[in-house]
Amino acid sequence: xxxxxxxxxxxxxxxxxxxxxxxxxxxxxxxxxxxxxxxxxxxxxxxxxxxxxxxxxxxxxxxxxxxxxxxxxxxxxxxxxxxxxxxxxxxxxxxxxxxxxxxxxxxxxxxxxxxxxxxxxxxxxxxxxxxxxxxxxxxxxxxxxxxxxxxxxxxxxxxxxxxxxxxxxxxxxxxxxxxxxxxxxxxxxxxxxxxxxxxxxxxxxxxxxxxxxxxxxxxxxxxxxxxxxxxxxxxxxxxxxxxxxxxxxxxxxxxxxxxxxxxxxxxxxxxxxxxxxxxxxxxxxxxxxxxxxxxxxx
Amino acid sequence: xxxxxxxxxxxxxxxxxxxxxxxxxxxxxxxxxxxxxxxxxxxxxxxxxxxxxxxxxxxxxxxxxxxxxxxxxxxxxxxxxxxxxxxxxxxxxxxxxxxxxxxxxxxxxxxxxxxxxxxxxxxxxxxxxxxxxxxxxxxxxxxxxxxxxxxxxxxxxxxxxxxxxxxxxxxxx
Numbered sequence: 001x002x003x004x005x006x007x008x009x010x011x012x013x014x015x016x017x018x019x020x021x022x023x024x025x026x027x028x029x030x031x032x033x034x035x036x037x038x039x040x041x042x043x044x045x046x047x048x049x050x051x052x053x054x055x056x057x058x059x060x061x062x063x064x065x066x067x068x069x070x071x072x073x074x075x076x077x078x079x080x081x082x083x084x085x086x087x088x089x090x091x092x093x094x095x096x097x098x099x100x101x102x103x104x105x106x107x108x109x110x111x112x113x114x115x116x117x118x119x120x121x122x123x124x125x126x127x128x129x130x131x132x133x134x135x136x137x138x139x140x141x142x143x144x145x146x147x148x149x150x151x152x153x154x155x156x157x158x159x160x161x162x163x164x165x166x167x168x169x170x171x172x173x174x175x176x177x178x179x180x181x182x183x184x185x186x187x188x189x190x191x192x193x194x195x196x197x198x199x200x201x202x203x204x205x206x207x208x209x210x211x212x213x214x215x216x217x218x219x220x221x222x223x224x225x226x227x228x229x230x231x232x233x234x235x236x237x238x239x240x241x242x243x244x245x246x247x248x249x250x251x252x253x254x255x256x257x258x259x260x261x262x263x264x265x266x267x268x269x270x271x272x273x274x275x276x277x278x279x280x281x282x283x284x285x286x287x288x289x290x291x292x293x294x295x296x297x298x
Numbered sequence: 299x300x301x302x303x304x305x306x307x308x309x310x311x312x313x314x315x316x317x318x319x320x321x322x323x324x325x326x327x328x329x330x331x332x333x334x335x336x337x338x339x340x341x342x343x344x345x346x347x348x349x350x351x352x353x354x355x356x357x358x359x360x361x362x363x364x365x366x367x368x369x370x371x372x373x374x375x376x377x378x379x380x381x382x383x384x385x386x387x388x389x390x391x392x393x394x395x396x397x398x399x400x401x402x403x404x405x406x407x408x409x410x411x412x413x414x415x416x417x418x419x420x421x422x423x424x425x426x427x428x429x430x431x432x433x434x435x436x437x438x439x440x441x442x443x444x445x446x447x448x449x450x451x452x453x454x455x456x457x458x459x460x461x462x463x464x465x466x467x468x469x470x471x
Contacts (some may be wrong), residue, residue, distance in 0.1 A: 001321075001338045001339075002317070002319070002338075003317045003319070003360075004317065005315075005316075005317050006316060006317060006359070007316070008299060008316030008317075010361055010362070010365070034358050034359060034360075035340060035355075035358055037356040038319075038340070038357075038360075039339035039340050041317075042319075042338050042339050042357070043339060051316070053363065055363060080352065100432075101464075104343070104435055104436025105353060105414065105417075105418070105433060105436060106343060106346050106353045106354055106355050106414060106435065106436050107340065107355065108359075109349070109352040109353060109354050110349075110354050110355070110359070111360065183324070198435065199431070199432055199435040200435045200436055203346065239376070
């Protein structure tokens, strides 16, 4: 129950962190909020030789408005900030709505958006919420031999980032530096809800939805993502498409919820069996999509 | 690794091993045994302390990470000089309220709950019972005395509101 020894590097800048991550002879992990990594260290499920602490890197803790009116969240923006920052509440209200569902206040004061996404936990709220918002991830690494410049950066659609449970597209020398959330379109509404046995527990199931209505009240775009609905945080493209072209009547929303429940792939464990999780997905999807549509109308 | 930080208002500096958890550091290096160690993986809340005024799990941080920061433990709540015995009168209003509302039985979880409650009431001075429940939901009490913990926090909120902002506490914050 104590972490194994490691070399500790307190990075003062992004370039410093990338350099510390680029050492090929050492198994190195980035330490963000530590709310998942430190338990893994304490249990000795992880034993990296070097930890690169990102907490001192000011440039990773910024929340910025992008030129297009979206948001750029630095990887080290903490969950608590999602709850409190007025700019985030205005530009991406779904983030502010979902943040209080993430664990407990004592975890949200440390946990970070970049850490949550990079951890790629299918049971986590933020990956699903960010998928619904169509977010992209910014990734950086130090140049490898032969490459020009000191830093190489790439941007990935979040959907392409999650490869499996706790498994992402990040290479060992790469760092997730920021998450870009596109601006919300006029006529758009979002909502989030989940069911957990106790407040702050991992959700048995959770649903995030985004619905856009045209001037006639017909849905022209919909996105639905599930928490604990499969092996990865998952965007339910097919199910969401069933709502497009329709008015979000209770019947139409019910059909979309049924499609979600049918096509999701929830795990069965001691907390809930598969049938119950599908039931929750159906109920939550109907609830959340209706709420999002209601917000889109106003 | 050498670190310098402020702990309960006093400067602390010294050498610590990087893998030393903040919870173990506070207890064994600084001698502040009021911070309790329960699950050591961020679930039980017993080790909750405040980092720059926000509640955090001390078992999910390394001592080296408090470099340049301020840590407050349960020992920092009452208005007493270091080492001085604390009388009931000098307890922090949240401590007194929990004491009077019988918000503790064995007391193991209490220091963590106090650190969460103090920060919570600063942020939300007039909470509903539901909000209080949510605020302390990150703490496990195996005596299962949750009802009186919630009552204690509510009583503390009333007292603090009656005393006015900042009265009788946190003179140094």
